[in-house]
Amino acid sequence: MIEQALELAAKKAQGAEITLVRRRSTSADYEDDRLKRVDVAHTSRLRARVIVEGRVGTAETTDPRQCEDMISRAIAVAQFGSDAHFEFPCPAVFPEVRTYDPEVERTPNEELVAAGAEMLDLVKAYNPEIKVFATAAWSLEDRRILNSAGLDYSERASAFWLGVGGVLVRDTDMLFVYYNRDWRQKDLPTRLLAERAIERFRLAERTAPLASRPLPTIFTSRGSYVLLVSLLMGVNGKNVLKGDSPLAGRLGEAIASPCLSLVDDGTIDYAPSSSACDGEGVPRRRTELVTDGVLRSFIYDLETGAKAGAASTGNGPGCDASNTVISPGDLSLEDMIAGTDEGLLVEHVMGLGQSNIINGDFSVNVSLGYKIENGEIVGRVKNAMLAGNVYDALHRIEAVGSEPEWAHSTCTPPIKIAQLSVVAKG
């Protein structure tokens, strides 16, 4: 069917690309201490991208009977599309990347149910008052891309997902904790995940008062997304091309403290965003974005790369990062905390993106964070706002931790910033 679709599109267009994605997934979900749902999905999606008279058009459908209609829609859309400064790529040599573990799809639903129950029981054993939620899930995706330049690429990718957390209510105070992990291989570290969640509850058993003033701030591995979100928008080639990124025109400049190095790497075996080929037939690769604080590269897809006079970095379509990895430093989180007289440890925030995020500005509520006094965590902070600018903060990185941790497709160590503005109530 997909071959005929390409043939049909290629007759009417100078270039054509057809993508078919079929997906199967199953998940077991626990809410409020109870198994609530088992969900199964069988979905498929067909996408056409065409180049007609030098312009790009796309259309999509989930209904294979609408295939012909989809192609004529894509062609109709192309008359308004952006100028195609690129051609669909010829078959390339793709890197060896492991994305599929056959054990994943062999997981019976009963095993997902049992994994959730194990995590739930462990958290309940720590504190029966916590209302626990947990998820165990897997998915399998078959993706095929065909284009008029002769590319015919197929890939099978699996994913396995575990998560556990809970809500603890005391009077009008609600503490919310969640810890999860996903990987393309089957992996059931139920005990580890439950322990991580319990550790977070344990640290929050006490509440610590906080005064409004600038404080040294440590972002945990999970908390470092506060810094990463803006930075990844900044290296997105499309934002650079449009002049919206504050990093535009600054290749080769120091944009961060020398202790920061960041790569985009879509070729790590079994990592959540790994694959041999991106969404438009270009090999995935490893791209150094920031090395020792110096901005080294942006990330591009075919269309944006062509407009910017750069090659696609295998991040298409959309110039979005694949897996992002920050190189570890040499200080453990324990030592980072021990070396802080008074400070804040940030695990999770709320409201990121409500400020001018592409410019690096943030003003967020610390939804899970801890006060550090004399080198020790003394309790959870409440009603605290953390404000600043990511690009200022990057220059004031005091230390990068030695223990990186994956959180979906980012792998980051803890990061300590010399000072950030904190506004607190009470």
Added chain:
Amino acid sequence: MRERMEAALRDTGADYAELRLERAERTRLNFRGPDLDDIAYTSSLGGVARALVRGGWGVVTFNDLDDLRSRVLEAVACARLVGSDKSQLAPVEPVEIVVPAPAMERDFRGVSLTEKKRTVQAYNDLMLGLHRTIHTTHTAYADSYREVRFLNSEGAYFEEARPDLTLSLSAVAREGNLVQRGHEGLGRAAGFETVVGQEAKAEAAAHRAAQLLQAPPVRGGTYTVVLNQKLGGVFAHEAFGHLSEADHVYENEKLRDLMVLGKTFGPSHLSIVDDGSLPGGRGTHPLDDEGVPTRKTYLIKEGVLVGRLHSRETAAKMGEAVTGNARAVGWSFPPIVRMTNTYIEPGQGSLEDLIRGVDLGLYACDMLGGQTMMEMFTFSAAYGYMIRGGQLGELVRDIVLTGNVFETLRSIDLIADDLAWADGGGGCGKGGQQPLPVGLGSPHLRIQEVVVGGQS
């Protein structure tokens, strides 16, 4: 199709089963700066089967509608793995209706791409040309037409066409490193006529972005804050509305104790309502996605918690009446408890009355976004003015408000009589389901002691 749905749901062995099928088509068109950044057409056909066995749910989503029976039976098999108790669903008289499609003067499915592009481009160009500091724009148009069919094992059936049209106008002004945004939007279940003649919104967005460049950031601290109607609506929805969703509450004893009906939550002049039957509301439908008729539900009446929002399951488990609030964002999701049109009832007096007597405060307007995590909320005002000596002062930027919802509700000391509905094209997100069209309404509100983020 109805016969096939009926056959698929017959004698499944489940305590309850339902099928919801949807055919949808969507067009989207985005300008970023002077360029058309994205234009695409999407069509979809899909469905969801949901089954309840001994209190456990099984949910199967699919695109291939050829074998509905297998999908339903798979959902029943999933539900069997879950259920170990008793199924509880509040009884509802099965309704069978074909909902008349909302009036569209001009059905957007018949409007050419050329005209859609021309219309949107005109707004985009207007914003770009309005001021030298306008650095870029994001102008997004999206239309969708969803045809939904629902049947459950009790015989409830509906067919409903759900058109939706959104226009989002964002101007970004820049001077050196300082970047400010102005945003206006609209969202309606209506035809293409809705997006015609909206030049005033485009101008407002661009002017505001340019003016904010000249405005100082608000100083972080604790202020008496007056919220305008749009921001008041977001507050009612985000900070309080989500806590009224019974799925958060019904199996959590602590939360049940906290959200116990009859408890005083605010001053006696505070009433908050959710009404899915409100004519012309953005969250209005005759039935929810479980086939339950929508209605007006008081959440807070005269300061006292009197109601909450339910699905059939949460209503049965809490022994309360159904409210028609089970909604799904599309074919790939089961319905969950959601708000429809949520608003704060008007009080007395005007904006001037609220500002008078405030020595140092903040008048916070419109929203850039909002988020809650149980009792904590944070939302960003798009712009605001200082209040000094009982009068509006200078324009300020970068206003982020945060706090505990219970304390904040108690601190609402004045409510004006000027209820208005936000015209924005945004939507609500919950459980991965977004954007769900909802109505947000409020009069001007005054709140004492609100934490405002920023450099202190």
